[in-house]
Amino acid sequence: MTFSEKLTGLRRKSGISQEQLADRLGVTRQSVSKWEGGTAMPELIKLISLSELFGVSVDYLVKDWMEEPDNPCGGTEEISSKQADRLEKKVDELTNYVKGRVYRYDSKTRIFGLPLVSVRFGFVRNGRLSMDNVARGIIAIGNCAVGVVAIGIIGVGLLSLGVVALGLLALGFVAMGLVSFGIAALGILALGVSAVGVYSGGVAAIAAKIAVAVSAVAPTAVGEFASGSHVLLWGDGLSAPEVRSFLLEHHPDLWEPLLRLLTDIGAHIK
Known part of the structure; x- marks a missing residue:
């Protein structure tokens, strides 16, 4: 047999x-x-x-x-x-x-075949993480987590939090997503120490459309050091109305919540 x-x-x-x-x-x-x-x-x-x-x-x-x-x-x-x-x-x-101790838990409650809560957390001695040690659930928590809400050293999900985070909304040291916040951020809207996106803000920002940062590079750029087709330098300071007016001048159809966010960042660069 x-x-x-x-x-x-x-x-x-x-x-x-x-x-x-x-x-x-x-x-x-x-x-x-x-x-x-x-x-x-x-x-x-x-x-x-x-x-x-x-x-x-x-x-x-x-x-x-x-x-x-x-x-x-x-x-x-x-x-x-x-x-x-x-x-x-x-x-x-x-x-x-x-392998080292890995704590495992999957809730009995399941949605679409996935545990409501899945936990895989611990130290992997040989440095290799098998799929059995990846947390996969609606809410996933672990060294490596994949879920609707993912929290871990590596998090992948609609909402992800981690050292490395990938998702629709990603928060982490390295964050990649539709909206990302992190030390290094990449996304449609990216905010971080180093940010790259369509719209980006932070300390150093590069954007396809608008960048608002201490050092900003984009077609429309606001910053202490800025480079682009349309530039607003911070100088001795900028008021929120000045930043808002500048952004609306070049992007009159800018989504209001995004306009408010970029305006607030521009008024508090330093």
Whole structure:
């Protein structure tokens, strides 16, 4: 028998579902489905966990020619609490040794098949982050997070917050999105120490249309140091009405909330 056939048989004999097995191993149900479908093989740490869980050797699991499980306990219909405790301890030890501790949590509540809250957070010792350690949910929190709201070292989502943030609204040290705020910001509207966008503001800003910054480069530029086709220099200071009037002169159809934001930045450059 192949590994996939053995795993399917052992799981069914133990009376647990793919989702229950996935929860015990700290992986996704899709991963278990791929193992049983023969399209993927688990990594060594998961093979060891499976052998502990079902009371068979790793040899039996991976060697097709071994037809009978070498189970010293003779096999059981159900997984005992003692086996479960042993498995949990072994998984913790191996995880700490090989990868470092990663805390995992997925809420039972799901929307469109995704957990309402997904958490994957911790230290990955070997520096490689597998997809099993990526938080994926409506609200995702972790080292690497993907969701509608994503919070993490790397965040990808409609609203993302992180050291590196990518999203419709992105806030981070490095932010890329429709609207981005960060030390380095790239977007349609980009605000940051270094900002690049269609409309941008900050300390140093480059824009396709309007830049408002200490150092600004754009067709319409407002700043202490500014370069462009239409330039308003900060000089000894600018009032909000002066900045607003200048922006409206060259962009009369500018969206009012954006006009207010750029006007406020221009009046407080220093």
